[in-house]
Amino acid sequence: MVNKAPTRRSRAAAKCSAILDAALEYFSQFGMHGTSLEKVAELAGVSKTNLLYYFPSKEALYIAVLKNILDVWLAPLRALREDQEPLAAIRHYIQLKLEVSRDHPQASRLFCLEMLQGAPLLKAELEGSLKALIDEKSRVIENWIAQKRLAAVEPQHLVFMLWATTQHYADFAAQVEAVTGKTLNDEQFFNQTVTNVQHMVIEGIRVR
Amino acid sequence: MVNKAPTRRSRAAAKCSAILDAALEYFSQFGMHGTSLEKVAELAGVSKTNLLYYFPSKEALYIAVLKNILDVWLAPLRALREDQEPLAAIRHYIQLKLEVSRDHPQASRLFCLEMLQGAPLLKAELEGSLKALIDEKSRVIENWIAQKRLAAVEPQHLVFMLWATTQHYADFAAQVEAVTGKTLNDEQFFNQTVTNVQHMVIEGIRVR
DNA sequence: GTCTATACAAAGATAGAC
């Protein structure tokens, strides 16, 4: 049954969600230390004390935000599967990841911030599920190479290149904008970016 | 005349330098807000008050650090010149930039941190001298392309790719280490990285 | 669940002696 009247539970969930969004906005730009709960509460439309009712501490809030974005960030890599045509699969990955850079730049930036610090809070994930994911995808790439469907490169470095080139448009957006005068929200520039990154990467790994 | 006895001036310079080094260490990992002057002073071997004698405020220190590293960061790009053979020049750029990522990872990371925040303090540089440098090097690349010595790609995207792929090994070092178990300080891994990045980039822009 | 008031700690910066 569809219920339009907000329940207690749904109202609480909406508030949590608003707080998490606001927190991501600030954390991704100023880091955890550069962000005050006052500002987050203000942006989320709640009082500071009320925020602390939903999240017991600043660090708890920070961790909640991190956990939230990890899926968004990893989705493109998860979509890479061995039964696809290698070059098409990589082309598709680049497209998806650049869409993340365009639609969730804060998530990309916060992930980057966390890495810069040595990933203190993601360390467990890094060495566990994330490493497993990368190992799995590296094996996919290795198999493609063994089948001569991809040029012989180190799979891990290829994965790093895919990340780096797509991530860059979110993390260094300030620089990209200063140099080109454009952002990924400009549809033409977005398409041009996808095409160029795809071309440069693909030609570097095509079998000859 | 060579003088081994430290002068007043040289002692002051040595202190400034120690403070700047210590500040870079912390700022690059925790950002300006995540760093306390107490810690910086301790690492530099001076008192907090003494630090504030040399740098009037935290922000002044932060700006001094930024200015200091800009040259290190830009040196590889400055070295890119039109009279070189295009592919050799780009190969050389990748080598130099990866050396920066290995030897000055803090500088790379602080630069990245500043970009993530929208480069509030580098904005002027970004839109001035840095943009000029990129425009200049983009023209070099454009000329190479016009002369059919390089495949037809957008020069700006090529520059971004060069940055992103080399910068990644400093900024995401935590991830690189978690996945590969190696750092750029491992000579074999460093050489493997240089070779792979060079190969993937070069094959993507070679004229056919 | 939400508010007001407030405790408490951290950290930047200054004053003034030496």
Next chain:
DNA sequence: GTCTATCTTTGTATAGAC
């Protein structure tokens, strides 16, 4: 130039009323 002592601000977190 360097130190001790101190002021002041900011910001996290809690207590307790409603």
